Amino acid sequence: MPVAPLVRRRKPGYSLEAPFYLSDEVFAADLETIWARHWIHVGVEADVPQPGDYNVVGFGRYSVVIVRGADGVVRAFHNVCRHRGARIINDERGSAAKLVCGYHRWTYDLSGPLVFAEHLSPDVERNCLGLKPVHLRSLSGLLFMCLADDPPADFSEMEEIVRPYLDPHDLRNCKIAKQEDVVVAGNWKAVMENNRECYHCGGHPELLKIFFQFFAHTEADVKPRQRAYYERYRRIQAEMVDIWEKNRLPWDLVELLEGRPTAFRLERLALDNHGESYTVDTRVASKRLLGRFQNPRLGALSLHTQPNSWNHFLSDHAVIFDILPITTETTLLRTKWLVHKDAVEGADYDLQNLTQVWRTTNGQDATFVRWQQLGVSSPAYEPGPFSPNENQVEKFLGWYIDRMAEGTPAN
C-alpha cells in the first residue's frame, strides 16, 4: 500500500487508518522518515557510567552501540563490523577496553577507528574502515541519537529550554536501579498514542493514587462526578506552585509539538495524596534525594519527546521510558528507574517499592495497546473521533503526519 496517499488523506481529529498500524510499507517508511532522521531518545548517561562501558540499542533492523570513550565522551556507532558485517557487540551491556568483533577479531578503538585487523591486505585503506558514527547528544544526562547525516538543528533549542527544568534533578549523578523491557504487541504509534492521554486512566487504579487523571483535560472535560476530585487537584496544584517557586524550579508549561522536527513537551505536575513520588504510598521511594533537594514533595517534572519517550523526574528518582519499534506489530517498551548514585538498595530504597506503580501501569497499557492492535486489524475498523481530552494524541499524530508528508516522496 503506497504510503503517500495515506498520509495525505489523513482526517484530523480521527484515529489513523488501519494500514498505519498494519502495513509493512508504512512501517518501513516510519523507520526511514521518522526514526532514521529525527533525534531518538535512547537512554541516559548512567547507562555507560565509566570509560569502556557500552550499551546496545536498536530499532527495526538497526543496532547501535553507545560507548563511553577513554576520554569520558559518550559516542554512538553502528554495531556492524566493517569486514564482513558481523554484529560486533552481542550482549546488551558490558565494558571493554576496545570493541572487538568476535568473528575475525577486528578491533576498534572506543572512539571508532579500526586499530587491529590481522591479515588485512596492505592495499586496503584501514583509515576508511572505522566504525560508522551515529550522532549522539546528551541533554542534562538524557541521551539522544540521530542516524541522519545532518540531524535536525533544533535539538539545541530543545536543550536550551529543557536544561533549566532538568538540571536540578541532577541526572548525571544518578545510577540505574532497575531496567524493565516489555514487548508490546502493537505498532509503535499505538504505544505512543496510549501514553498521550489519560482518558483511559480508569484502567490504572494504582497510578491514580498519585497521578491526577486530568492530564490534557480542560476544565470543560471534568465530569460532574469528578467535581470534588478536581477541586482537590486545583488546590494541590496551587500549593505546588508555591513550593516550586520557593525551590526555584521552573514550572511553566512548554509545548513545542508542531512545525518542528525536534518536538517536545515539558510540564511540572502536582501529585495526589502525599504527592512525593510514584510509589504505592505516594511517599518517596529513596531516602537519598536527587541533586540538592531537601523537600521530598516536589511533584513530577514530565518531559515528553517525539517520537519516542516520556520521562518523570521526581525529588528522589526518575523514570525514563523509551519505545523502540521492533516490527510493524511489536514495540519494545523500555523503562529505567534512576536513583541517586550513592543511594543504597535495601537501605535507602526498596526496588519493589520503587518500581511497582509503573510496572503495573506498563502491564495495563500493554494490554490496552494489544486490544487496539487486534481491533484495528479487523477489516471492519474505521477511524473514530478523538475526544477533547485526547488532544495530545491528536498533536502527536499531527506531528507524525507532518513529518511523514515532508519526508515521503509523493507516490
Place this chain on the structure above:
Amino acid sequence: MPVAPLVRRRKPGYSLEAPFYLSDEVFAADLETIWARHWIHVGVEADVPQPGDYNVVGFGRYSVVIVRGADGVVRAFHNVCRHRGARIINDERGSAAKLVCGYHRWTYDLSGPLVFAEHLSPDVERNCLGLKPVHLRSLSGLLFMCLADDPPADFSEMEEIVRPYLDPHDLRNCKIAKQEDVVVAGNWKAVMENNRECYHCGGHPELLKIFFQFFAHTEADVKPRQRAYYERYRRIQAEMVDIWEKNRLPWDLVELLEGRPTAFRLERLALDNHGESYTVDTRVASKRLLGRFQNPRLGALSLHTQPNSWNHFLSDHAVIFDILPITTETTLLRTKWLVHKDAVEGADYDLQNLTQVWRTTNGQDATFVRWQQLGVSSPAYEPGPFSPNENQVEKFLGWYIDRMAEGTPAN
C-alpha cells in the same frame, strides 16, 4: 500470483493447483469473495443461551461477537470499538449487561447502539457510532452469519428445506457439553476436501465401527473385498428407512451444491453395529434423548453447508463442526458436542464417551491435511486425478471455483 487466471484455468476432476493452498493472494481473495460474502456457519444458539451471553468468532483478521439481547434475539456485531478501534471482547465467551470496551469504557447496548462514551465532543453524532452489525440467521438453532451488506437471498430456501429434517432434533433445547478447537496445519480448502470424502476412511478405524465407509460411493465403487460389508450396509439402510418412516423423519437426500451461493447437502445415514450414536460401543452417549425421540436407533442426519461446516444429528446428541481460516496455511477446526439441556454430566452422559470417536477422528484428519499441505508445497507437486468416490470433493471445488469466478475481477 494473480488469482483470476488460476480460477479460470482450473481443470475439473483434478486437485487444485498449489497456489490455492499456498498463496497469500488467493487466501485474501478467498476471504473477500467466499468468506465475506456468503453465509458462514458460526455456531449454535446454545452458544449464547441467556440474554447477555456472548461468543466471539473470527476468521482471517475479522472478529465478530455474537450476543443474545435483552429481548432474547441473537445478533452479531463486529468486535471493534467505534472510538479508536480496540477489540471490545477479548475472551471467547462470557456474559454481560452491556458490551464495554476496556480501553476508554465506551459502552454499547446488547442490540448495538452506543449508550455511553464519556468526554465525547458534543459535535460528534453518537447515533452513528453504534457497533457495526453483521447479518445473523438461526436455522433451527444453527447460527449463520454473513458479513456482506446484501447477503445471498437463497438462505431462506435452505432454511425451508432443512428445517423439517432438523427440527425433530430440537437443537434449541440443547446445551454444549464440550467444545474442542484444533488448529489444523493446512489451508481451509484442504480441510474441507478432507471432510468431503471417505476414500481415506481406512485411516479412521474408530469411526468405521459406526460410520459406513460408503459415503459418496456408488455401487460401482464397492470393491470385491468389501462385498459382505456392503450387503450389511444395504440391509441396515433398508431397516433404517422403515424406522425413519415410522418416526416421520424426512430422509430424502438433498444435494444443492451447484449454481447457488448458499449450497448445502442433507442426508440421513444408517449407522453400523448398534447404529445409535457416534460412540465407541455405537450405543447412545446420553440417556436423555433429544426432542421427543423414543427410539435411540435413528441413525444420523448429516448436514453439510458450504463453505465451512458439517454436522451430525443423532437421537441423543449432535456434533457440530465449523472450520474458520486463520492464515493461508492454518485453519481452526471447532467441534461442539450438544446434548439435551437437561442431561446431566456423569448421570446421563459421560464426556469422554460422548466425544471420543470424533476427537480421535479429528486428530487423524488433522494429520492427513498436514501431509497434504506439506506435499503440495513442493514445487514438484502437480494436480492429480480424483476418483469417482471423491465426487463430493469435486462438487465442493466446483462450487468454490464458480463462486470465485463470479466474485473475482478479471486480472
Place this chain on the structure above:
Amino acid sequence: MPVAPLVRRRKPGYSLEAPFYLSDEVFAADLETIWARHWIHVGVEADVPQPGDYNVVGFGRYSVVIVRGADGVVRAFHNVCRHRGARIINDERGSAAKLVCGYHRWTYDLSGPLVFAEHLSPDVERNCLGLKPVHLRSLSGLLFMCLADDPPADFSEMEEIVRPYLDPHDLRNCKIAKQEDVVVAGNWKAVMENNRECYHCGGHPELLKIFFQFFAHTEADVKPRQRAYYERYRRIQAEMVDIWEKNRLPWDLVELLEGRPTAFRLERLALDNHGESYTVDTRVASKRLLGRFQNPRLGALSLHTQPNSWNHFLSDHAVIFDILPITTETTLLRTKWLVHKDAVEGADYDLQNLTQVWRTTNGQDATFVRWQQLGVSSPAYEPGPFSPNENQVEKFLGWYIDRMAEGTPAN
C-alpha cells in the same frame, strides 16, 4: 529487489551486498538457479544400507525421498503423492517394502511406479502416475542429487578425479554412528563462507588442537607470532607426504572451482599433535580403521563440493557435512559421523569422543554465522574487503555469482 542487477554489480574481493542474505527474492533465485540445477550433496549410501531403507532430504519447499530398491540401487523421488499431493514419507528415515501414501493408500514400488490405487477411474493412465524421479549419483558412497531434467554433465569428471582419493577410505563399508542437525540462523551462503576460511579459527580452540590454522593461507599470511607454529606445520606436512606416498594415497591438491557447474576442491591435510583424527586427544576415535588402513596417522582428506558440502576422511572415520537452506535466514547444517560398519560402539569407539570436536566447532560456527546475519541486517552494513587468507570465500562467491549470472534472466 530484482536479482540480476545485484548479481551484475557484485564487487569482487568484497563481501556480498545485504540483499544476498536478506531478500526472499534472492533466496527464491538461489533455489531455482543454484539448488534446483546443480548437483547437491545429500548424504551417503550408509543412509540407506538395505533394500527398502529410505531417507528424506529437503531444502526450501522441496522434499525428496532417497530409497534403496529391491535391486540394491539407490534412487531419489519427489516425496509427493501423484493423487492429491500429500507428502508420502513423513518421518526422516525408515524402511518399507513399498512407498505408501498415508492419505489414500496409493502405493509405489521402490523404483517409482504406481502399483496400487484403489477406486481410481479406469480412464486414468496409471503409468503416468509414478513418483517423479530425481537424478541421483553415488561417488564412492557419497550421494549427490540434481533436480534438473538435464543435470550438469561434468559430474563424471569430478567422479573420475575424486574416486582415487576417496576409495581407500572405503565409505561403502561404513555406517552412520551419529547424525546431528543444527538450524543455523543465517543464509546458506553465510554458512558456506564461514566454512571456507580459517581466518576465524581463533574462535575454535578445540579444533586447533588438531587442525592447522593455515587453511587457505599462503606463507605471506603467516604472522610473526605464528612462526614456530608454522614451522611445525611445514615439518609435519613433509612427514605426512612420506606417509601418503608409502600408503599410495593421492595427495595432490585439486581445485576446480571456476568456470564449471560442478565445482569442488580436494586436499589431503596434515594434522597437528598425534595427527590421527578429529578427537580431543588427536588419536583415532575408532579402533577399527577404515578400508585396509594399518596406520592410524594418515591426516585428513578434505573434500569440498559446491554449493553445499565439506567432508573429512580420516583413517578411522569420516565426517560429512551438508548444508540445506530452509528459509532466507535459516539453514540446516547436517553432520554425520561414519565409522567402519563392523565397529562396535562402546568397544571400538566412544560416541562422545568421536563427535566432540566437530559438535563444539559447529556450535561456534553457528554463533559466528548468526552474528554475521544479524549484522548485515543493519541498513548501515556495507560490503567489506576480504583478506588474502579468505581467498576460498572469494572463490565460492565467484562461482556463485557466475552461476547466478548464467542462470538468471536479466531484469
